[in-house]
Amino acid sequence: MIQVEGLTKYYGNYKAIDRISFFADVGEVVGFVGRNGAGKTTTIRILTGYMPPNEGSVTVAGYDVLEQPIDMRQKLGYLPETVPLYREMTVWQYVEYFASLRGLSGADRERRVEIALEKVNMLERENSMITSISKGMRQRVGLAQAIVHDPEVLILDEPMIGLDPDQRAEMRAIIDEIGEDRTVFLSSHDLAELEKVADRVLMIHKGQIVAEDTPDALATRLEGERRFFLRLGNADLQTAADLITQIEGVLTAVVKDDGIEVAHPQDLDVRPIVATTVVGNEWDLLELKPLGTSLEDVFLRLTGEDAETR
Amino acid sequence: MQSVGRSLRTIWIIAKQEFSLLFGSPLIYFIGAIWLLINGAFFSFYFGQQWNQGVAPLDMAPLINTMVFLMVFFAPAISMRLVADELREGTHELLFTSPIRDGEIIVGKWLGAFGAVAVFIAITLLYPVVLALRGSPDIGAIAAGYLGLLLSTGTMMAIGILASSLTQYQLVALFVGIGSCLVLWIVDLFAGLVANPNVSDFIASLSLRDHGDALIVNSIIDPVDIAYFIGMIIIALLLASQILGSRRYVG
Known part of the structure; x- marks a missing residue:
């Protein structure tokens, strides 16, 4: 579960997000939409513990992001907008490294890496160098590192970018599956994609949440x-x-x-x-x-x- | 206690990762080969002359001193990418959102890189073996010299990682690292320029070369020198950790 209360973030004098509050429940896929510069990435970076807010509180999987950052991050899976990769590693080594950093070891770690790569259809490329795989595959490897430790909360920043229609369908299927009993929070520019995958949508504009409901309810409300x-x-x-x-x-x-x-x-x-x-x-x-x-x-x-x- | 165990485990994972990443790139082989080549040439020339004159050389201090001086340039060259590369590639974003502390990232990276350099230092143990085969060198003095070499290298690697945490550009990190190590190497030369004797003594006491010489040349294992090196390593790693952590505030 994600619980956000009165979140505010300044960059110098510029207020990037302004007292935003929302929640995302267990078993829910919440879409987060807004233009470039609306405050999406700032919000996501605060949710993931990457950066602290100026005001407000964030609880992820029951842990306060500021007070219990290590416990919180243990329960979190995160796929940034541009998947950061270690170019010198193979697909398996990359996912295994992040599995280790999240406390997995031995046979359990090997099993979890295998499951994660299988889920994103990358097991047959496990020995490929990351530099040799396509952008869509890199996106899937990034997702594998995010889910390898079976996180309670999964945060995905623009996960559909760079994927072809088949890969998008696969990504939607994975999100649907994880979203059945976990909390999934994903941002996207692609509103049509969000409509397909999100149970609920948050719209952010100029640092403020301007709407929050199911895609159907939002459409009906404004019709x-x-x-x-x-x-x-x-x-x-x-x-x-x-x-x-x-x-x-x-x-x-x-x-x-x-x-x-x-x-x-x-x-x-x-x-x-x-x-x-x-x-x-x-x-x-x-x-x-x-x-x-x-x-x-x-x-x-x-x-x-x-x-x-x- | 559980937290300490978790921290040590995390540091070990990052150190292993860094060690294998370093040996997966050609840079360390290139740097290591040059370092070994220069040391080898010095060994052949310096000790060869003595052998040719019928003298069995026993003192390794000049060679170890050369090794340490070369580290002024080579340690920052190896450590320049440690943090700068993470910042440039954006991989620090995943580290920042993993259940690890900033200090664990820095210590793990330093340990991994130090371990990689230690492999090359270990290769030079061939020299005292050769000396021992042709004479009776003072093993204690050589051990103290190698302790000085390891501590000096560790300090310069820590300064290198501090420079690397300042920028995402490896070349900038390299020049800042070399510059800082050089200043620390010759800082005692500036001590005479200061009138106040307390300040002058303090500046002189910061000299990396002086503390290294105590071990390498004089073969004296003084706790003050050991504390200097360990203190410098801790300060540099703490600063690097703080600088890395400060990046969380700028997005």
Whole structure:
């Protein structure tokens, strides 16, 4: 479990994080999202005991980060954003070294290293030099060192960076498995990935938590409107969009990709009238697909900026 | 007690790791080979002359003194990467978040690197063996000399790791390390420039060479000299540990 109360951190006069409080429970995967410079890495570095806060308290796995740092770190697994590796080591030596530093020894250490490498699908590369493996593999080796001691709390900073779609799926599966009975806290820029893996999401902006809920609840809470996507055949899309915009209840109708994205109030379903208009103009209705509110939409609205201003 | 045992175990793990990392890179072989080559040349030239004159050389002090002086340059060259490399590669982030103390990292690294240098020092034990085969050297004096060599080397390695903790650039660490060792080597020369006799005596007492000579040249194992070396090692390692720990505050 992670419990954070009133955490504040200054760099000189600059306040990087401002009295943030949150918790992450056992058996929960909590996503942490924010732009560069929002305070993500600072928060993570305080949670992991890398650096102390100016104010506030942090408890990880029942241990105070400042008062009981060694006990706390014994229960912690951490994968930094850029996986730091000893280039002179093999994959096995690297994971074994961190297993030793976390108190594992003898046959138990060998067994745990094997399990960790197997879990990240790197056992067959155990004798490879770290310099000779790909970036995605290095990310997996980094994860192996983080889980080798079976930690109660796992903190991952941008774990999906550099992974191809298959590797991302594997990483999600590992996080899901660990998150069943452990606490997993992960940061990511990739909101679509977070939506897939996180039970709950914390959004940080300018050093403050601006939202905290499940991805679905966040989307629902902010849904003032609904949207659907319309794909037409035998029609000039811009003309069709202009005509649909004039229908009562339609908020916007915008040409997007190979169709039209239509927005309407949550309590007024315009789809039957739009369908009638399509048929009346002798256009072919190829697709009518409801669109959900993505975590990205929620984030952009909460931080008061749209994609173009990012 | 359990905490001390855990600390010793952690230091041992880091020392072993550092030892094998050093011997996994070509640098230490290169530095060690040059050091052995110069010492070997000195041995052949200095003792060879005496043998040619029909004298069995017994005094190893000049050779051991040469070994120690060369360490002024070679010890920082070996220790320059110990912390600087961790800072440059970012691996210190994982050490900082592992269940280990900053002091354990520093002591472990120093011990591992000192052990690696000790391997090369051990190779030079061939010289007293050769002397013993051709004469009757004073084994006690040689042992005191080697004690001086080990303590001087340990001190310079500690100063080297202190320099390494200041920067992520190995070359900067190398020059700071060599500069600091050189100053400590000749610091007694500055003592005469100070009028106050107490201050002058204090400055003179910091001389690495003087304390080394007491063991190597005079063959006197004085607790004051031993305390000097151990004290210098502890101070340098403590400072390195504090500097490493201070990096937690700057992110």
